Amino acid sequence: MRGVHHIAIICSDYDRSRHFYVEVLGLGVLHEAYRAERQSWKCDLDAGNARIELFSFPTPPPRPSRPEACGLRHLAFATEDIEADIGRLTSLGIAVDELRTDPFTGRRFTFFADPDGLPLELYEHSEGA
Incomplete structure (x- = not known):
């Protein structure tokens, strides 16, 4: 692959x-x-x-789409400026979860949803990660 x-x-x-x-x-x-x-x-x-x-x-x-449901968990987008992207999403009325830190990579991430409730993630981008 x-x-x-x-x-x-x-x-x-x-x-x-x-x-x-x-x-x-x-x-x-x-x-x-x-x-x-x-x-x-x-x-x-x-x-x-x-x-x-x-x-x-x-x-x-309809399909269950909670992040912990069996199957595809979520779709993650890499971001260079997670705080700016969170600000832009919230300014457009899109609910964004609390900013968290991945304990293994030290990168910050958060979840939000598309119009059908599909779980989406913003993940701090770094080269090779």
């Missing part, structure tokens, strides 16, 4: 989630298409060293 190529996210409201990932988080749109036969949008987003594929489908079933 050479790394992560993409992470696929199915959202309940495409316009709301697209706005969140593009305008709020600042991910660039690589490609976007409406697939009429599936009544589905697909948007490829630039997340640095990987892509996020944002999908919409009519009436997707």
Whole structure:
């Protein structure tokens, strides 16, 4: 394996989630298409060293998404300035958990959620970590 190529996210409201990932988080749109036969949008987003594929489908079933639920725990974004990113998110009305420190790396991190409650993390970036 050479790394992560993409992470696929199915959202309940495409316009709301697209706005969140593009305008709020600042991910660039690589490609976007409406697939009429599936009544589905697909948007490829630039997340640095990987892509996020944002999908919409009519009436997707809910999924448990607490960080401790079985399955994918959360999606973490590296940040150069965690305090500035927390400030920007909270200024936009997005609830952000208390800032914590990873006892193994000494890096700070926090959690927040996307419009569908998917757990997301901000993690202080360092070279090689």
